Amino acid sequence: MDRPEIILAPGPTPIPTEVLQAQGSPLVYHRGPGFGALMRDVTSWLTELYRTSSADVLLLTSSGTGGLESAIQNCFSPGDEVFVPLAGFFADRWRQLAEAYGLVVRTVEYEWGALVRPDDVAAALAEHPVKAVLLTQSETSTGVIQPIEELARVANDAGALVIVDVVSSLGAVPFAFDDWGIDVAVGGSQKALSASPGIALVAISERAWNAAASATNPRFYFDWAIYRRFAALPDPENPWTPAISVMQGLHAALELYFQDGIEAALRRHATLSRGVKEGAKALGLDLFGEGLEQNWTVTAIRAPEGLDADAIANRIRADHGVVLAPGQGPLKGKVFRIGHFGYFSELDILRGLAALEMTLGALGYPVKRGAAVAAAEGVFADAQGA
Numbered sequence: 001m002d003r004p005e006i007i008l009a010p011g012p013t014p015i016p017t018e019v020l021q022a023q024g025s026p027l028v029y030h031r032g033p034g035f036g037a038l039m040r041d042v043t044s045w046l047t048e049l050y051r052t053s054s055a056d057v058l059l060l061t062s063s064g065t066g067g068l069e070s071a072i073q074n075c076f077s078p079g080d081e082v083f084v085p086l087a088g089f090f091a092d093r094w095r096q097l098a099e100a101y102g103l104v105v106r107t108v109e110y111e112w113g114a115l116v117r118p119d120d121v122a123a124a125l126a127e128h129p130v131k132a133v134l135l136t137q138s139e140t141s142t143g144v145i146q147p148i149e150e151l152a153r154v155a156n157d158a159g160a161l162v163i164v165d166v167v168s169s170l171g172a173v174p175f176a177f178d179d180w181g182i183d184v185a186v187g188g189s190q191k192a193l194s195a196s197p198g199i200a201l202v203a204i205s206e207r208a209w210n211a212a213a214s215a216t217n218p219r220f221y222f223d224w225a226i227y228r229r230f231a232a233l234p235d236p237e238n239p240w241t242p243a244i245s246v247m248q249g250l251h252a253a254l255e256l257y258f259q260d261g262i263e264a265a266l267r268r269h270a271t272l273s274r275g276v277k278e279g280a281k282a283l284g285l286d287l288f289g290e291g292l293e294q295n296w297t298v299t300a301i302r303a304p305e306g307l308d309a310d311a312i313a314n315r316i317r318a319d320h321g322v323v324l325a326p327g328q329g330p331l332k333g334k335v336f337r338i339g340h341f342g343y344f345s346e347l348d349i350l351r352g353l354a355a356l357e358m359t360l361g362a363l364g365y366p367v368k369r370g371a372a373v374a375a376a377e378g379v380f381a382d383a384q385g386a
């Protein structure tokens with residue numbers, strides 16, 4: 001019998017029934033009070049999630065990358081200089097995007113898996129000022145949560161705009177747009193919020209609006225000023241036909257998220273992350289990347305000696321229908337990744353760890369059966385104070 005796959009990859013994440021039902025219900029016409037009410041609620045929840053009282057939050061019809069591209073289009077002119085600390089696949093996407101629009105990209109390069117050092121960024125900006133620093137909070141390719149608060153501080157001190165990719169972190173780890181001095185933050189509907197892909201969530205500060213007013217990069221579909229004009233209508237709208245069904249689903253997803261609230265969601269992510277990490281360690285596996293205590297979104301695990309990480313990911317999917325993510329770039333074949341942000345329960349994680357134990361055993365790795373599950377159960381019991 002064909003069963004739905006169990007997604008334990010870093011997005012898209014499993015979609016709760018309430019969200020599926022909302023996005024499968026009749027379309028709300030996108031001009032008028034019904035859609036306006038959806039947009040108002042979604043924007044207001046996101047404003048709370050971004051922890052901002054000053055930024056505008058725009059809802060672009062796009063996956064996360066379109067939101068990132070919109071930041072490059074709206075804030076810059078060809079020849080502007082930006083700084084991008086490179087420590088993984090998605091930081092490099094910033095570099096590629098910026099170069100595609102004729103920006104001059106200055107970098108400091110780290111090994112994948114490293115934490116970006118604020119001192120390095122401060123030194124680079126002191127030596128050569130730039131218009132903006134482009135950061136990635138959750139470097140999904142390595143599992144590392146970068147120290148955005150500290151990095152934003154050194155960028156602010158140097159007078160640079162702070163533009164952050166929070167696609168795989170918004171809702172899963174702490175973030176504070178206003179307090180940290182962020183200018184643009186780009187999230188996505190399909191990650192920790194567990195809606196379908198299709199809407200980019202872009203928060204924009206006054207400083208970023210000022211930059212946009214004089215920036216000359218070409219833009220049309222993602223022109224923030226047009227989005228803002230339509231969002232300010234008495235019944236808020238998108239300028240173009242939006243992904244209405246995704247918006248209906250995103251509304252349900254945020255409603256669910258805020259039933260427990262931000263703090264509870266962050267605690268849940270911390271606990272599930274610890275469960276995965278302790279489970280993997282109980283199997284004798286090595287975890288990859290710096291700052292493991294803070295890395296609540298994705299766990300990158302080194303394949304044991306003699307096993308290929310892609311073979312593990314392929315086998316667990318073929319045998320158990322569990323989707324893990326392979327290593328990217330230089331980590332291909334060396335690590336596999338478990339995503340644990342989004343609408344996951346403890347049982348979802350235990351199921352994934354049980355499948356991992358069985359898969360490693362089938363591939364000839366000496367597993368102590370039940371060890372990962374037992375270790376994760378211990379974490380969950382501790383978290384409940386049991």
Ligand SMILES: Cc1ncc(COP(=O)(O)O)c(C=O)c1O
Nearest residue numbers: 063064065090138140167168188
């Ligand atoms: C950190 C990060 N940035 C950007 C993206 C790209 O988002 P999308 O695939 O929604 O365009 C992803 C997707 O995995 C991501 O994890």
